[in-house]
Structures are given as structure tokens and as C-alpha cells.
Amino acid sequence: MARPRARAAAALIAATALALAGCSGGNSADNGGNGEGAPSTLVIDTAFSLETGDPGRNYVPTGNLVLHAVYDTLLTFTGDDTTPQPSLATMEQNEDATEFTFTLDEDRVFSDGSPVTADDVVFSLNRVAGMTDSKANFLMTGITVEKVDDTTVVLKTEQPSLQLPAIVTNPSLSILNAEEVEANGGAVDTADAAQEFLDGASAGSGPYLLDSLDLTTQVVLVENPEYNGPTPPAYDKIVVRNVTESATQLINLKGGDSNIAVDLSGDQVESLGEDFTVDSVPSAETIFLLINQNAEVAPATATPAFAEAIRYALDYDKILELAGAGAAQASGVIPPMFAGALDEGVSQDLDRAQAALAESGYAGETLKLQFPNDNPVGGVEFTPVAERVQEQLKAVGINIELAPAPFATEIDPYVNGTGAFSMWYWGPDYADTSSFLPFGPGEKVGLRAGWPAEAAPEIAAQVAAARNATSGDERTEAFTAYATAMQESGPFVPLIVPGNNVASDTSVTGLTYNPTWTLDLTALSPAE
Amino acid sequence: MTATTTPARRTGTGRHSLARFLARRAGTSVLLLLGVVLVTFLLTVMVPGDPVRAALGEGASSNPATVAAYEEKFGLNKSVPERFVVYLGNMLSGDLGTSITTGRPVADDLAKAVPATGEVAFYAIILSLAVAVVLGTLAAYRRGKATDQVVRVVSLVGLSIPTFWMAILAYNFFFLELGWVRGSGRLSPTITPPPRITGFYTVDFLLNGDSVGFFDAVSHLALPVFVLSLFTIALLTRFIRTSVLEVLDADYARAARAKGLTGPRVVFAYVLRGAALPILTMVGIAFGTLLSGTVLVEAVFAWPGLGTYAYNAAKGLDLLAVTGVGLIIGIIYLVINFVIDVLYGLLDPRVRLS
Numbered sequence: 062m063a064r065p066r067a068r069a070a071a072a073l074i075a076a077t078a079l080a081l082a083g084c085s086g087g088n089s090a091d092n093g094g095n096g097e098g099a100p101s102t103l104v105i106d107t108a109f110s111l112e113t114g115d116p117g118r119n120y121v122p123t124g125n126l127v128l129h130a131v132y133d134t135l136l137t138f139t140g141d142d143t144t145p146q147p148s149l150a151t152m153e154q155n156e157d158a159t160e161f162t163f164t165l166d167e168d169r170v171f172s173d174g175s176p177v178t179a180d181d182v183v184f185s186l187n188r189v190a191g192m193t194d195s196k197a198n199f200l201m202t203g204i205t206v207e208k209v210d211d212t213t214v215v216l217k218t219e220q221p222s223l224q225l226p227a228i229v230t231n232p233s234l235s236i237l238n239a240e241e242v243e244a245n246g247g248a249v250d251t252a253d254a255a256q257e258f259l260d261g262a263s264a265g266s267g268p269y270l271l272d273s274l275d276l277t278t279q280v281v282l283v284e285n286p287e288y289n290g291p292t293p294p295a296y297d298k299i300v301v302r303n304v305t306e307s308a309t310q311l312i313n314l315k316g317g318d319s320n321i322a323v324d325l326s327g328d329q330v331e332s333l334g335e336d337f338t339v340d341s342v343p344s345a346e347t348i349f350l351l352i353n354q355n356a357e358v359a360p361a362t363a364t365p366a367f368a369e370a371i372r373y374a375l376d377y378d379k380i381l382e383l384a385g386a387g388a389a390q391a392s393g394v395i396p397p398m399f400a401g402a403l404d405e406g407v408s409q410d411l412d413r414a415q416a417a418l419a420e421s422g423y424a425g426e427t428l429k430l431q432f433p434n435d436n437p438v439g440g441v442e443f444t445p446v447a448e449r450v451q452e453q454l455k456a457v458g459i460n461i462e463l464a465p466a467p468f469a470t471e472i473d474p475y476v477n478g479t480g481a482f483s484m485w486y487w488g489p490d491y492a493d494t495s496s497f498l499p500f501g502p503g504e505k506v507g508l509r510a511g512w513p514a515e516a517a518p519e520i521a522a523q524v525a526a527a528r529n530a531t532s533g534d535e536r537t538e539a540f541t542a543y544a545t546a547m548q549e550s551g552p553f554v555p556l557i558v559p560g561n562n563v564a565s566d567t568s569v570t571g572l573t574y575n576p577t578w579t580l581d582l583t584a585l586s587p588a589e
Numbered sequence: 590m591t592a593t594t595t596p597a598r599r600t601g602t603g604r605h606s607l608a609r610f611l612a613r614r615a616g617t618s619v620l621l622l623l624g625v626v627l628v629t630f631l632l633t634v635m636v637p638g639d640p641v642r643a644a645l646g647e648g649a650s651s652n653p654a655t656v657a658a659y660e661e662k663f664g665l666n667k668s669v670p671e672r673f674v675v676y677l678g679n680m681l682s683g684d685l686g687t688s689i690t691t692g693r694p695v696a697d698d699l700a701k702a703v704p705a706t707g708e709v710a711f712y713a714i715i716l717s718l719a720v721a722v723v724l725g726t727l728a729a730y731r732r733g734k735a736t737d738q739v740v741r742v743v744s745l746v747g748l749s750i751p752t753f754w755m756a757i758l759a760y761n762f763f764f765l766e767l768g769w770v771r772g773s774g775r776l777s778p779t780i781t782p783p784p785r786i787t788g789f790y791t792v793d794f795l796l797n798g799d800s801v802g803f804f805d806a807v808s809h810l811a812l813p814v815f816v817l818s819l820f821t822i823a824l825l826t827r828f829i830r831t832s833v834l835e836v837l838d839a840d841y842a843r844a845a846r847a848k849g850l851t852g853p854r855v856v857f858a859y860v861l862r863g864a865a866l867p868i869l870t871m872v873g874i875a876f877g878t879l880l881s882g883t884v885l886v887e888a889v890f891a892w893p894g895l896g897t898y899a900y901n902a903a904k905g906l907d908l909l910a911v912t913g914v915g916l917i918i919g920i921i922y923l924v925i926n927f928v929i930d931v932l933y934g935l936l937d938p939r940v941r942l943s
Binding site: 121 | 647651768891
């Protein structure tokens with residue numbers, strides 16, 4: 062009796078399961094096309110750094126990538142050009158570069174159909190300026206916003222600020238529908254409570270709407286039916302998924318599970334065949350060595366001559382071999398895509414390195430090279446680069462002990478300026494060459510290298526000249542002079558500009574790297 | 590009278606000892622849990638590095654106003670003892686603080702991550718146990734023969750292969766080359782997650798009568814479960830083989846065979862029952878190793894579970910999130926140990942009295 066009963070029970074369970082499964086309520090999956098044969102859904106894999114859907118509180122790469130497609134800014138970048146272009150507004154500046162007048166396009170509307178007005182601009186920018194608990198707050202430091210009329214807004218700065226046009230392209234300074242955001246807790250100070258609303262809804266004028274946002278899994282964007290700007294949405298839906306492993310991104314792309322992989326290394330894109338499109342360009346990041354000039358931190362490194370010895374001891378071509386496709390030798394503290402970047406980097410000169418080493422007074426001490434070992438930049442792992450630096454410096458008689466540590470641990474000595482010799486990276490806060498002035502003496506990164514303004518007053522003056530320039534030509538000239546001087550006698554040895562490698566299947570066109578939002582989702586469209 | 594009162598007295602004593610046993614175990618578990626919270630909390634504050642700087646990044650951490658606002662918002666302007674007291678107080682009401690990286694309640698983040706890991710781990714331990722019992726018993730029963738040799742070699746290989754490498758290899762082979770399973774994540778991009786009932790997608794899809802979602806979830810689940818269970822299968826197989834061998838040599842198993850019972854009947858009726866207690870202990874330990882393996886497996890399969898959350902929390906010096914993960918892992922271990930202790934107590938009355 063037991064066996065037939067057991068069989069009957071098993072059959073009943075199986076039948077119930079099949080019946081339940083068979084009653085397909087049907088998932089709300091949308092696999093269909095857009096009626097013209099083009100794919101309706103675009104799937105993008107990237108390693109998330111997503112924290113919120115609120116532009117004013119966002120300041121992370123994945124947030125920029127997603128929110129750039131949902132919200133418009135006053136100005137923007139198109140393609141790989143780093144010159145700000147009109148977006149919601151056109152801009153004019155005064156001669157002193159302290160007043161910037163933005164005139165809004167009167168036709169543009171938010172996703173609820175209401176027009177984008179000067180009040181929305183004033184609210185959105187003042188909101189970021191007032192939310193001191195926002196990571197993006199510093200972008201508005203020293204900037205005041207005034208409404209002139211319904212379509213005109215003036216941004217003022219105390220000092221000349223030719224970088225302001227680039228700053229307002231940042232997705233953190235997106236223009237929000239003020240009325241809607243205020244109705245959902247928005248405010249222009251720390252009392253703001255609109256993040257929860259903006260994590261689940263869109264209050265912008267971009268070509269896509271935020272359909273759903275899961276900080277750990279995926280973001281889904283859908284087309285904005287009210288969009289009336291210059292780049293209409295090309296897809297019904299864009300799914301941006303969190304895939305942390307680049308090896309998985311590669312397999313997903315090859316297997317057709319995704320259309321675009323954002324975080325592939327140089328080696329990985331080189332393995333892709335002709336069935337894929339690869340955009341492989343130098344990024345805006347720079348990996349560099351820091352040689353501390355503070356004798357109290359490290360007597361052995363605290364001379365310009367020691368920095369010079371290291372600068373000319375290295376074989377940059379061999380170091381670059383470790384970086385893969387898209388990477389380039391760093392030609393200076395300013396990466397190649399920005400105004401003022403030098404055309405060529407340093408070449409190895411062992412005689413000069415030996416002479417400088419003798420002058421430095423280095424007596425063979427073993428120095429620790431500190432670096433983060435859990436945070437590859439553009440697919441470049443720091444440990445093999447450090448090993449190669451160690452090997453090359455050994456050849457000229459500089460003894461290095463590698464001291465890797467996790468990023469979260471290593472950042473303290475770096476930021477506090479207590480590391481004698483370290484390897485770090487630097488990326489721009491906004492897509493403008495002024496983002497590289499912090500390397501100067503007395504500036505943020507310069508001080509981390511124990512390098513006060515009085516240690517190199519001429520370069521400090523060049524920093525000031527570059528920062529206060531009021532015309533483009535004057536500015537580029539000042540930045541070039543600064544970069545050249547830094548290359549001559551600065552305590553930094555720029556090594557590699559890692560590649561940015563984005564790959565897609567052939568169904569997609571429009572892959573273009575941008576240092577702020579990495580990939581412009583609004584520029585992507587189905588291949589014809 | 591004697592015949593009726595003696596069993597009753599025995600039952601009463603049994604109930605009493607079981608209740609005392611359970612109460613003692615529950616009390617110990619609560620104390621252990623407090624210890625886990627204290628140790629995890631202290632370890633996180635001892636780790637060098639500034640959580641505010643790690644969370645804010647370069648630009649924002651240069652802004653004193655933002656640093657001050659963050660320190661106040663996340664209570665990092667208080668002393669460590671103050672923070673711990675506040676943490677304990679909030680914990681009692683289910684508030685595990687706010688994650689400095691996601692800006693959301695840690696309890697909410699964990700409520701999403703735990704079912705994702707739980708679903709993989711549950712199926713993996715079931716699969717591991719089922720396969721290991723068969724392989725381990727077979728190997729023991731055929732001791733020294735070819736079957737035994739093959740099982741021993743295969744289990745040794747299973748123990749030796751790095752999980753991360755195996756995961757990449759399996760994904761490449763079964764998804765890319767053979768196309769037997771769907772891509773990474775818990776669901777395909779075009780599938781909408783089911784309304785949450787249990788948090789296990791397979792179960793929730795079934796309960797909602799959604800076959801498309803159910804099969805998609807199964808297809809995504811298959812490979813992580815397979816990879817995650819490989820190590821556990823190998824571990825349990827070797828242990829079960831040893832346990833079964835010991836029982837096979839026991840007097841009562843030999844007696845059963847001497848009475849004329851067939852080999853398989855002896856195994857199922859006597860040997861496996863005799864080996865159940867040590868196997869039970871090992872399953873608890875195996876579940877622990879399985880959980881630690883989820884960090885790597887989740888990374889490869891883009892599985893949004895506890896492992897991924899723990900890794901990101903540790904990397905970002907997200908102290909409250911790390912403590913929350915420690916608490917959850919501690920609870921899981923304590924529950925497993927408690928359940929095993931109770932089962933021990935039920936299966937072997939001598940344990941209750943010891």
C-alpha cells in the first residue's frame with residue numbers, strides 16, 4: 062500500500078507544479094521589436110557604482126551614465142569633443158569669465174509636459190548648493206545663481222572660471238522639474254527629502270525615463286514620450302545591469318545576453334572578433350608615482366633629484382605593455398584629451414637617471430612602494446605595474462619593497478601625505494583641464510607629496526595663471542607651461558593613461574567615450 | 590499500574606529534559622549572537638581607513654561641509670562606545686543603521702540580499718546532500734573497488750578546484766558553448782521579478798502561476814547552484830564515505846548481514862541511520878563553507894546576494910553594512926547549530942542530559 066500511495070502523492074505534487082507553471086500568467090517580458098525590425102531593448106553590462114537616482118545627490122560613474130540619459134543639463138558634450146555645447150540652454154560669458162548667462166530653449170519640456178523654465182534651473186542648482194550632505198555639493202562652491210527672466214539665468218563666480226561651462230555639464234547639476242520635486246520633499250537646503258521620490262521616478266527632460274532602479278541589480282530606462290529635444294530615444298527600453306566581473310561581461314556579450322560591455326580590459330577586447338564593435342581609447346585617468354618631498358616623511362625621497370632619477374630610470378614602453386588596448390603612456394599630469402596636454406612623455410635615459418641619483422644623496426635604502434591592490438583602473442591592475450617599476454628601479458640601484466593594501470586602507474596615508482613613495486591614480490572631477498591643477502605645488506595632490514607652494518613658486522604662479530585665465534588661448538598656453546614645468550621638476554611620475562574599452566555587438570552604433578558619463582546612452586542607436 | 594505509570598514518567602522526564610535542553614541552547618545562542626555583534630563591530634572600527642573619505646571620494650571629501658554632514662548623518666562623529674550602544678539599542682527594534690554607500694537602511698538591503706543567497710544556498714545544500722549520500726555510500730559499500738577509487742579521485746578534484754575559476758569555466762562552457770542555461774543574474778533582463786512572497790524567485794513565480802518567470806529563474810539558478818555545490822559535494826562525499834565505513838564495520842550492521850539481510854537493505858535500514866548524527870554535524874559545517882563560497886560565485890554570476898553585498902560593504906568601509914552582514918551570518922550559523930543540536934537531542938536522548 063505504501064508504494065502506490067507514495068507514487069500517487071508524487072504524481073499529485075508533480076501535476077500541481079506543472080499546472081501552476083502551466084497557468085502562465087505570463088511575465089511582462091517585452092521581447093518584441095519596435096515594429097520596424099529594430100531591437101526594442103538594449104542591454105548594457107557594467108560594474109555598478111550606483112547610489113541613487115537623484116541627480117543632485119549623485120556623484121558616481123554609473124549614476125552619471127544612467128542619469129545623463131534621463132536628465133538634461135544646461136550644457137553638454139557631444140561625441141568625444143570636450144568643448145561644452147548647448148543643451149537646454151545657450152551660454153554667453155563676460156570678458157572676465159565671472160558671469161555666465163544661460164538662455165533656455167523655450168520649447169523644451171519635462172516628462173510631465175510642463176516647460177523647462179528659469180525657476181527650474183535656479184531651484185535645481187541651488188538645491189545642490191544647499192545640500193551640504195550631497196557629494197556633488199562641492200561643484201557649486203563659489204557659484205551663485207540668479208534668475209533674470211523666465212528663460213534667462215546668470216551664474217556668477219568671484220574668480221575667473223573658464224571651467225564653469227564644463228562643470229554645468231555634470232549630471233549632478235541636471236535640471237529638475239522644480240514643482241514636481243518640491244511637491245515630493247524637495248528643498249534647497251539639507252531639509253531636502255526628495256531622494257526617495259527621485260529613486261523611483263523621473264523629473265527631467267531627457268530622452269529616457271527611469272522605469273525602475275535597483276542599486277544592486279539593474280536600472281531600467283524607458284522612452285520619454287514627451288521628449289522634444291535633438292536626440293530622440295532610439296530604444297523602447299534600456300536595461301543597465303550590474304555585472305561586476307569583466308570576464309562575465311565578456312561572456313554575456315559573446316553569448317548574446319547583453320549588447321554592450323562597459324568594463325572590459327585591453328586584453329579582453331583584443332580577444333573579440335569582427336562580430337563586435339570596440340571603442341578603445343585612452344581614458345581621462347592617469348596612473349602615477351608620487352615621490353614625497355617632505356624630509357620628515359622620507360629623507361631618502363625628499364629631493365627633486367630623486368624624483369628625476371625615478372622619472373628617467375623607467376622604461377615606459379615596457380610598463381605600457383601591461384595596460385592593453387586603448388592605453389597610452391602618460392605624457393604628463395594632463396591626459397591627452399585635455400587642453401594643455403604635452404605631445405610626448407618622458408623617455409628612458411639611464412645615464413641621466415644615474416647622475417640624478419648620485420646628486421640626490423640616495424644611499425641604497427629600501428623604500429616601500431605603497432599602492433591599492435584591489436582597485437584596477439581601466440582594467441590595469443596595480444600589482445604587476447608595481448612589480449615592473451620595482452624591477453626597473455633595481456637596475457639603476459634603487460631598492461623597492463612592494464607594500465600593497467586595499468584601497469580603503471591605503472587611501473589614508475596617500476591623502477594625509479604620509480606615504481613616502483606610492484602609486485595612485487587621478488581622474489577629473491569634471492571634464493576640464495583645470496581638474497589637473499591639484500597636482501601643483503600647494504594644491505591638493507601636491508601637498509600629499511609634501512610639496513608646498515614655496516617649494517616651487519614658479520610652478521605655483523603657473524597654476525594661478527592657468528586657473529585665472531580669461532580666454533581660451535591664454536588658458537591653453539598657461540596649462541601647457543604648467544604641464545611642462547611639472548614634467549621637468551615635479552614630484553610626480555605619470556606612467557599610464559589606462560584605456561577605456563567598451564564593446565558592443567554589431568546591432569548597436571554610437572559608442573563614444575566621455576570622461577564624465579563614460580558612455581552616452583542617448584547617442585546609442587540600432588545599426589541599420 | 591506499573592506498566593502504565595513507568596512509560597508516563599519516562600515521557601514526562603523526556604519532555605522536561607528536552608525543554609531544559611532547548612532553553613539552554615536558546616540562551617547560549619543569544620549570548621553568542623551578542624558576542625558576534627560586539628566582535629564584528631569592534632573589528633570594523635579597528636580597520637585602518639576613514640569610512641567617510643572612502644564613501645565620499647576625492648572631490649567631496651575635500652569639502653569640509655560635506656564631510657561634517659556625512660559624519661553627523663551616519664553617527665561617525667560619536668565615540669566608538671556611544672556608537673555601539675546606539676547600535677545595540679536600534680538593533681533591538683530591527684534598525685541596523687544606514688549604509689554609508691547605498692544611503693539606505695542596512696536591514697532593507699539585507700532583506701533583499703539574503704533571499705537571493707538563500708535560494709542558491711538552499712538548492713545547493715539539497716543537491717550536495719543528495720549527491721554526496723549516494724556517492725559516499727556507494728564508495729563505502731564498494732570499498733577498494735573501481736567505483737570507490739573513482740569517487741575518491743573525483744571528490745579530491747572537487748575539493749581542489751578553485752571555486753572562482755570553476756565558475757568562470759562552467760559559465761563559459763554551459764552558457765556560451767552549449768547554450769544550456771541563461772545568462773548572468775537572477776532573471777533575464779526582460780523578465781519582471783515576481784511579487785515578493787518568500788523572496789525565492791522559483792517559489793514566488795510558481796505561487797503566482799507564472800511559468801515563463803519560473804523557468805527563467807530555474808535556468809539562471811542552475812549554474813550557480815551547480816558550481817556552489819561542487820565543493821560541498823566533494824566534502825560531504827568523503828565524510829559520508831568514512832562515516833558509512835565505520836558503521837558498516839559495527840556489530841549491529843554485521844549482525845544484520847548475518848541474519849541474511851541484503852546489502853542495500855542493511856545500508857538503508859541500519860548503516861545510514863547509524864551514520865546520521867555525524868553526517869548531520871558535517872552538513873552544518875558544509876553549509877557554512879557553502880555560504881563563504883557564495884562571495885566568489887555571486888561575483889561571477891552577477892548574483893545580487895549577501896556575498897556581493899558583503900564584498901562591496903567591506904571594500905567601501907561601510908561599517909554598519911559589514912556589521913549587518915556579520916550579524917546575519919552569525920544568526921545563520923547559530924540557527925544551523927541550534928537546529929542540529931535540537932535534532933541531536935531528539936535523535937539521541939543522551940545528548941540532552943549531557
